[in-house]
Amino acid sequence: MQQFDVVVVGKGNAALCAALAARDKGASVVMLEAAAVEESGGNSRFAGGVMRFAYDGVEDLQKLTEIPDDEVKNTDWESNTQDQFYDDLYRVTSFRTDSELSEALVTKSLDAMVWLRSQGVRFVPNYRAQSAIIAGKRKFFGRMPFEISGGGPGLVQYLTDTAVKKGVEIFYETRAVSLIYDGERVLGVKAKRRGTPVEFHGRAVVLACGGFEANPEWRTRYLGPGWELAKVRGSRFNMGEGLKMALDIGACPYGNWSGRHAVSWERHAPEFGDLTLPHSSYRHSYPMSLMINAEGKRFVDEGIEFYNYTYAKYGAEVLKQTGQFAWQVFDAKMKPLLRPEYGDKAVTRVAADTLEELAAKLEGVNAAGFLKTVREFNAAVRTDVPFNQAIKDGRCTVGIEPPKSNWAHPLDTPPFEGYHTTCGITFTFGGLRINVESGQVLDVNLQPIPGLYTAGEMVGGLFYFNYPAGTGLVSGTVFGRIAGNGAVAAALAA
Ligand SMILES: Cc1cc2nc3c(=O)[nH]c(=O)nc-3n(C[C@H](O)[C@H](O)[C@H](O)COP(=O)(O)OP(=O)(O)OC[C@H]3O[C@@H](n4cnc5c(N)ncnc54)[C@H](O)[C@@H]3O)c2cc1C
Secondary structure: OEEEEEEEEOOOHHHHHHHHHHHHOOOOEEEEOOOOHHHOOHHHHHOOOEOOOOEOOHHHHOOOOOOOHHHHHOEEOOOEOHHHHHHHHHHHOOOOOOHHHHHHHHHHHHHHHHHHHHOOOOEEEOHHHHEEEEOOEEEEOOOOOEEEOOHHHHHHHHHHHHHHHOOOEEEOOEEEEEEEEOOOOEEEEEEEEOOEEEEEEEEEEEEOOOOOOOOHHHHHHHHOOOHHHOEEOOOOOOOOHHHHHHHHOOEOEEOOOOOEEEEEEEOOOOOOOOOOOOOOOEOOOHHHOEEEOOOOOEOOOOOOOOHHHOHHHHHHHHHHOHHHOEEEEEOOOOHHHOOHHHHOOOOOEEEEOOHHHHHHHOOOOOHHHHHHHHHHHHHHEOOOOOOOOOOOOOOOEOOOOOOOOOOOOOOOOOOEEEEEEEEEEEEEOOEEOEOOOOOEEEEOOOOEEEEEEEOHHHEOOOOOOOOOOOHHHHHHHHHHHHHHHHHHHHHHHO
């Protein structure tokens, strides 16, 4: 048995932020990580590293890194004011996001980024995926101009280095199994370390050990039949154990338990994320494509929004199709706009000089249905409206279902290419109910459970149905800090 002020379960972004916040206030802190060092860091380690936070202009971005004067001048840095952030979050969650949680997220997001910088995290402008040169000037779109240097792996490394330097103890291969609870307060965690039972006693416990995305049985139970067939984009360690431990002692479930973040993903990707192939399986360029199912039909408006606002819900649409797959089809005009990973080796791609030849190569697709879809689509495009990838250009289709609202192009210029996709689940939305001021977990009577805090994917109530890109990491930092501060206050008062 070992005694600490604060026991943190997990070692992803939320857990590291909680641990650092608690340590900075003088607490002794231990982190329990189910994975071995090589696989540690949870979904945070798999993240691309883009972050959505509120900022009014380039002056706020300069709080995060030095930007050379010519780049400041020659770039349209856009803004993501608090109002814009609220609008996006409320719109994509169909106005279901919890008002207190979303207020904390939006209003504390910039400060969270500045704090991350103070903890050793480095940021760079996201020229790679969120900008284009338009009329000689670089323009950002999608309101996410910054990403972490080194992406998710960089974030976890920076924070781990700082935590170790500051004296946080980390136990790897240590899977938390249950909470030590005397019927009134949480007193620690029972865990298994390399197969041996071990107890960690703490004055406060922070659960930051992810959702249940890696657990096919829970996915089927909560998300519905078919979800066991989704590929897992990230960590294989997030099995819902933290949620179970908390629910077992009466914690209140909250949020969209049948909801999840799930995207279009390489059809033949491995069962779980692979840290050696960081972006190979991403298929985020679909707004420029026709997405085709087994019947040879389109089934979503690929261009209704920037991908940032649709990618997290379109994975579920792919999963619903016959055979749980779709092909993203492009012609030569769109090829230069595809994200770099479309050119990787581990990509299921077919190419052809004619549409008939392509139809024969799209495995599992009704060729006649596909050719009819393309004929009708091509005839429906408003070619009189100019194409502009940096704005919602209104270049749409007329008279077909589903429509394509922006970036519509007749598929007419060979070579044609098809990319085979399926559904990749990122994380689950169902979680626990918390007190927003302290991150303390509430019980089913909405009373705080003494000694129990949570953060990250385990917080329920923020995301419903959909998700604006770049919010998971910021949420982990905002609520990780809140939980770490809440836990340390309770621990030092005990
Ligand atoms: C491929 C991919 C790309 C993404 N890209 C982005 C992006 O660019 N921007 C963005 O904002 N978000 C992104 N996300 C989402 C983001 O990564 C997550 O929302 C966020 O990392 C969740 O952080 P967390 O700390 O709550 O969970 P995690 O980072 O998943 O951490 C959970 C931790 O708990 C551990 N654990 C689990 N069970 C136990 C147990 N029983 N005992 C001990 N430890 C346990 C895990 O090993 C892990 O260390 C992406 C996710 C994926 C998968």
